[in-house]
Structure formats: structure tokens, C-alpha cells
Amino acid sequence: MAWRIYAADLICILAIQLLTQAFGITNDTTISQAVVPDFSVQGKIYSEKLNPTRSDLLDVDAVTNSLYLSPLTFRSNYDEMLEKFKIYIYPRKQQDFGSPEWCGDQRFRDLDKHGASFYENLISSDFVTDDPEKAHLFFLPFSLDASGTKSTASVSRFLRRYIDDLKSQYPFWSRTLGADHFYFSCEGILTDSSRSVVELKKNAIQISCYPLALSVEGAKARFFPHKDISMPPVESVTDVHQTPKLQQSDGESRTIFAYHVGAPAGLDSVLQLWKNDPDFVLDPLLPEPNLYFQRLSSSRFCLIFFGDGGNSSILVDAVKFGCIPVIIAQGPLFDVPFQDILNWQEFVIILNMRQVSNLKQTLQNIPESQLQKMKTLAIQASEHLRWHSTPQPYDAFYSLMYQLWLRRHTIRYARRHISS
Structure with a gap:
């Protein structure tokens, strides 16, 4: 009898471990550290609208890395959600x-x-x-x-x-x-x-x-x-206004090293560090759309202070233009959109507030090959952050529904009937 109990416990433990790996669950409340790789295949960038019938969206034979925490689980669960979720x-x-x-x-x-x-x-x-x-x-x-x-x-x-x-x-x-x-x-x-x-x-x-x-x-x-x-924000600037066609610009065409828009409260001294640096462009207010798009498409990095609600769409706008977001926070990030789906740490740079004094050097030390991969993944991730009046496959609405679908497993208490 004892060996049967032990075997049952072992099966339960293994099942929990498999589910944990499949859903990218960690013991930490920060974003998962799972490895998620380059999604460019033979130089092609999939920046067009995603379609659930496209085999190249998740062709694991053609790629070694992925935008997603668990690509196989995501694809199978997504299809099941479309069929069954109520x-x-x-x-x-x-x-x-x-x-x-x-x-x-x-x-x-x-x-x-x-x-x-x-x-x-x-x-x-x-x-x-x-x-x-x-x-x-x-x-x-x-x-x-x-x-x-x-x-x-x-x-x-x-x-x-x-x-x-x-x-x-x-x-x-x-x-x-x-x-x-x-x-x-x-x-x-x-x-x-x-x-x-x-x-x-x-x-x-x-x-x-x-x-x-x-x-x-x-x-x-x-x-x-x-x-x-x-x-994600429902109406980012790039959603409200007609934007130019997204392109995968190389590093040389991005003449602005780092771009920031807004005036976060209490961070004047931080912004002063870069005010006189010609490699940085700091806009205290959101510029008119065409200039804003030019800034995004010409910048290698977009600086975002976590918790600054002055321009809540900057994260979404940045990834659409392949401007690598640099999120500066005083603690762990726990409310980024769709962290059960996307491996944010593969296309977003996260720094602690204590690191801002050496921010430029830190960013300059990142290999160019890694930056190109991050830019590619950022543009692909933007498809999940877009809202449409009529939802499109894999867009923000369907990605939100998928996160709800992952949370459908709950314990239901047995109904107790009390006799009179």
C-alpha cells in the first residue's frame, strides 16, 4: 500500500511540474526568465496581420527561438480557446x-x-x-x-x-x-x-x-x-493616426540613441543627466503625430519610467516602430500586458532606477546582433498589443481572452443539500 501512495504522489508532482513548464509559471512575481529567441526566418520579418491559419506563425522546425513563453502550448491552447471558451x-x-x-x-x-x-x-x-x-x-x-x-x-x-x-x-x-x-x-x-x-x-x-x-x-x-x-492602451497614438509602414530599420538608420517623451513627476534630476547629451532626445510633451512617428522610427531605444501614466501608450507605440523599450523601475514589473503569453525580457530592457547613471554605457554594451533580434521581436509583439473595432486574430482582444482562458481552471465546491 505504501508504494502505491508513493507512486500516486510522484505522478502528481510530475504533473504539476509539466503544467508549470507549459504555462511559464514561476515562483517569482516578476516576468518569467524563460528563453525566447529570434523569430526571423531566412531574413523574413512577420510584421503583417497575424492569421490563425498561417503555418509560419509557429513553425518550430524553421526557428530555434520564439516570441512566446511556450510556443507549442500557446498555439494549441489558442485554437482550443477559439473552439470551446464560453x-x-x-x-x-x-x-x-x-x-x-x-x-x-x-x-x-x-x-x-x-x-x-x-x-x-x-x-x-x-x-x-x-x-x-x-x-x-x-x-x-x-x-x-x-x-x-x-x-x-x-x-x-x-x-x-x-x-x-x-x-x-x-x-x-x-x-x-x-x-x-x-x-x-x-x-x-x-x-x-x-x-x-x-x-x-x-x-x-x-x-x-x-x-x-x-x-x-x-x-x-x-x-x-x-x-x-x-x-494594453486601447487608443495608442499609432492607432488613432495613420502611421507609415513599419520597417525593420538597421542600426545605422536610427540616428537617435535614446528617446523619451513626458515629464514624470519627481524625476527632473534623472532627465537632467541626458538633457545636454546630443544622442538623447527628450520631449516634455507629446509632439504632433508625424514628428512623434519620426522620433520613434529614428530611435534605437525608448525610455519608459514604470508607473509614469503621462503617456501610457509609449510602450505600445515603441514596439510598433521597433524602438527597443527600456523600462526603468524601482521594483519588479508585474502588470505588463500579456505576461502569460509574451516573453517580454526578450524584447524589452529592464533597468533599476539605481542604474540610470550608467544607462548609456549599459545600452552601448549590448551586442548589435542582440539588438536586432530584440527589434524584430518587438515589432512582432506589437500585433498582440493592437486593438481593432472588429477584433482580428491574435490582437489585443484575443490575447486578453486567451489570458482569461488560462485562468478557467478553478476549484468548484460541491453543492450541499440540507434536508428540511
Whole structure:
């Protein structure tokens, strides 16, 4: 009997290890260190729109490296998601339940472009089902006021009432204590002493906007990377305006060593380090679109201070033009978009704030071959960060849905029937 117990335990351990490797799970909350390589095949750069039927998207025989944390798992899981994934949306009409002030279709459309874009794409997709018994996940269609006009106390009161009403009218929340539910909150929510709000914050999946324009500690209180999802900006500058055709420029055609746009609070002394350096271009304000595109396409590196919400689209805009992002942070990054899919450390350079004094030398020491590979992967990654009015394969909406799909495995508690 003992050897049977030991064998069963060994099988469980091996299964957990295989799943951990397949999904790129690490014990650290920072971005995974998995190796992800060059995706250029015979000099061809796949910067056109991705198509799920294209065999060259994931031709492991032709490439030795990949944009993805786990390319084989991603492709097979993505196809399975398209075929099977179902989401039940709780009633959205104002008269159903919850507060009219916080719920309803119009509430989402009026709130902000981020929530509206996701919501419109979701309700028009094939992922939605009218049968909750067929659903893998459940969407909570409330919308918190990201403008700050609502107090923390009023938000907490609404959330308590909303979850309590939902528990009394539907059985699904209590099966998992909310772990198979998700909601949208651009700035993230805080928890309070109410059990319902604690279950929402600790268990349910939160979709928030990148970046959370907060301190590292403030962001940690609003975003739990093991379950929450960060979505890229809905309208980057390169989405709103017509952009020139993306090209894979070589290093010599990029005459600007490093580019930064914005005036992050409290970092004047840091920017002063590069103000008089002719290799750096620092724009305190976002320039007009054509000049902005020229800056991006002519720069080797784009400097981004983590938590600076002044230009939230700079990360997305940079990768579209092959400008290698250099993210400067005071702590680990945990809310970059799609970190369950993309191997960010293969096309983004991450530096600590203590390293800024030697930033130029650090970047100059990177081999040219590595920079070319990073630029290639950055342009390819941009396809996952694009939003479209009608979702396209592998774009931001489908990548977000894929992250939800990965989170569908939750423990459901057995229903207990109490005899009278």
C-alpha cells in the first residue's frame, strides 16, 4: 500500500511540474526568465496581420527561438480557446439587479474608452453564452468610476451590495467564492473588511489598464499578478493616426540613441543627466503625430519610467516602430500586458532606477546582433498589443481572452443539500 501512495504522489508532482513548464509559471512575481529567441526566418520579418491559419506563425522546425513563453502550448491552447471558451455575462439591464448608477450597457460606454472597447468586443463575440451551465467564466458587468468622482467608501458600499445581491439570486459565485468570475476596473480596486469585497478582490480576476499610474507599493495593493490581467492602451497614438509602414530599420538608420517623451513627476534630476547629451532626445510633451512617428522610427531605444501614466501608450507605440523599450523601475514589473503569453525580457530592457547613471554605457554594451533580434521581436509583439473595432486574430482582444482562458481552471465546491 505504501508504494502505491508513493507512486500516486510522484505522478502528481510530475504533473504539476509539466503544467508549470507549459504555462511559464514561476515562483517569482516578476516576468518569467524563460528563453525566447529570434523569430526571423531566412531574413523574413512577420510584421503583417497575424492569421490563425498561417503555418509560419509557429513553425518550430524553421526557428530555434520564439516570441512566446511556450510556443507549442500557446498555439494549441489558442485554437482550443477559439473552439470551446464560453463566458456568461450577468444581466446588464439597469432594472435587473445592482445599482443603475454603476451597471448597464450605457454605463460601460460612457465610462472610458478602455472599458467600452473591451465590453463592446466581448458582447459581440462568439465567446458569450446564454447558458451559465456551459460557461467557463462569468463576467460581472459593473463599471467603477475611474475619474475619481466616487469616494472609496461609496465604491465599497456598491461592491458589497452588488456581490450580496448576486449571491442571493445566482448559485455560481458560491461554487468558487468568485474565482471563476472576472470584472473590469481600469485603476484596480482596493479591498475592505466586507467578506464579499474580500472574495471579489482576492479571488475574482481583475482586468485593469496598463500602466497602473501608482507607486510600486500602491500598484501591488490593486493588482495581483497571479490572477489579474493587464490590458494594453486601447487608443495608442499609432492607432488613432495613420502611421507609415513599419520597417525593420538597421542600426545605422536610427540616428537617435535614446528617446523619451513626458515629464514624470519627481524625476527632473534623472532627465537632467541626458538633457545636454546630443544622442538623447527628450520631449516634455507629446509632439504632433508625424514628428512623434519620426522620433520613434529614428530611435534605437525608448525610455519608459514604470508607473509614469503621462503617456501610457509609449510602450505600445515603441514596439510598433521597433524602438527597443527600456523600462526603468524601482521594483519588479508585474502588470505588463500579456505576461502569460509574451516573453517580454526578450524584447524589452529592464533597468533599476539605481542604474540610470550608467544607462548609456549599459545600452552601448549590448551586442548589435542582440539588438536586432530584440527589434524584430518587438515589432512582432506589437500585433498582440493592437486593438481593432472588429477584433482580428491574435490582437489585443484575443490575447486578453486567451489570458482569461488560462485562468478557467478553478476549484468548484460541491453543492450541499440540507434536508428540511
